[in-house]
Amino acid sequence: MPKIISAKTIVTCPGRNFVTLKIETGDGVTGLGDATLNGRELAVESYLRDHVVPCLIGRDAHQIEDIWQYLYRGAYWRRGPVTMSAIAAVDMALWDIKGKIAGLPVYQLLGGACRTGVMVYGHANGETIDDTIAAAREYVANGYKAVRLQTGVPGMSDVYGVSKDKLFYEPADSDLPKETVWSTDKYMRVAPELFAAARKALGWEVHLLHDVHHRLTPIEAGRLGKDLEPYRPFWMEDATPAENQAGFRLIRQHTTTPLAVGEIFSSIWDCKQLIEEQLIDYIRATVVHAGGITHLRKIASFADLHGVRTGCHGATDLSPVTMAAALHFDLSIPNFGIQEYMRHTADTDAVFPHAYTFEGGMLHPGEAPGLGVEIDEDAAARFPYKRAYLPVARRLDGSMHDW
Known part of the structure; x- marks a missing residue:
């Protein structure tokens, strides 16, 4: 052995x-x-x-x-x-x-490929709606079939999902948590305008996604989902905190916009009711935070029984090791939906040389034995740990809100 x-x-x-x-x-x-x-x-x-x-x-x-x-x-x-x-x-x-x-x-050990590649989505963002549309056009020009849209909100600074660097968004960027300000009212007015402009500029062939990032109550989420329905979003992500899984029943009563949630879930128990009652359309649990390939396969199999597809988290807070593991998983399951994909920096790619590749809006894990990722320990040693916190959010009256 x-x-x-x-x-x-x-x-x-x-x-x-x-x-x-x-x-x-x-x-x-x-x-x-x-x-x-x-x-x-x-x-x-x-x-x-x-x-x-x-x-x-x-x-x-x-x-x-x-x-x-x-x-x-x-x-x-x-x-x-x-x-x-x-x-x-x-x-x-x-x-x-x-x-x-x-x-x-690894995907061969999981039963082989169910598809030729894994459809991914990129992150288009900007300080204004026009900036976001311009960024989305670039993703489409690079072959992406799906794009997440996030835009700045007038009267608010440091809006979630909006960064100076259009490819390498990393919100954990300060030695102590940065405090941001949030207004649900302002945000709820802008989000539908963003999607209206995007459909007009990009047409109907590209999938459009949006991340609410746990900012709304269930009834607010229901309203936003209804406002977005004419623009047929691929999904509305993390519309409300999911600790109370039953809260998604209220959202379902008010909108047909597809719902995605789960990047912070750590086990099948966090999404059991959501899947069982078909309160969501996509489960976003990820390999690294939900117990690895072994446990994520259990979640996916359970979701498949209830018509729920996967849409695994894939931001830059996951190393290329997780991205590779996610791709092997994605390729092998029948109910795959979409995979989030944020490019890592050149330094990260040098520390973690990998076999996965991007072409035509899809990723493929490659044919290298195992996961297809290695680590250059000498290169890794050149980049010592640096404490970095995610931001926090406060409402306009100073009280805490979900970031």
Whole structure:
């Protein structure tokens, strides 16, 4: 059996912080897993180094499901983003090892390809609606079939999703949390105008998406969804905080706009009611925060029974290891919907050389054995960890709001 003889964490910051787990077997095969939790990276790094790695030594690397169950059930303090991100890192690394031993890309081990490629969407944003439309035109010109639209709101600075760099949006950019100001009223007036302008400029062949980022109450979300219906959005993402899954019933009563949620979910229990009652159309849980490929496949299978498709989170707070794992997963499942794709910086790509490629609006994980991603540890060492927080949001009266 391929016995695990060592495991270590690697923390690097080639433009933003990443936590990587590297597992090695007795015959010299290594596997990589992503353990990045944006703004709380060192909590997961400690969880792995101090509590998980000692439990891995001597185990059979082929026993992926058993090790997953051991780390989940054996910890007693289950779930949560720190625990599940740590488990995900182990899971990814073990799938990587299994693929390398088999000489096959991971998607082949998951049952083979269900499609020729994975449709992705890019992020078009700007300070004004015209700026956003111009950015969207560039994505369409580069072959994208789907584009997320975010725009600045008059009277508000630092609006979510709007960045100075059009390709490498990274909101975790300050040593202490930056405080932003939010007005639901102002936002609700601008969002429909953005979509009206986008349909007029881009036509109906391109899919248009939008991220509300948990900013609205259920009834406000229902109103916005209804306002956007004439423009046929691909989805309205994270319309309201999903801790109360039943809140999505109210949204469903008021709009036929497709709903997507789940990038901060850590297990199937966070979305069980949403999927069971068909309150959403896309589940956005991601490999790194939802327990790895092993657990995400369970979520996808459950979603498939209820007509819900996947739309995994894929912002730059996930390393190329997670992006590769997501692509192998996406390629292999029947109910894939779409994959978020934000390009990493050149420094990140140099630290994490990878086999996945983009062409014609789609990504493909490539045919390299395993996940198809490696880590240049010398390059990683040149980019030490730098503390960075996500922003917080306050309403106009100074009270806290969901960022």
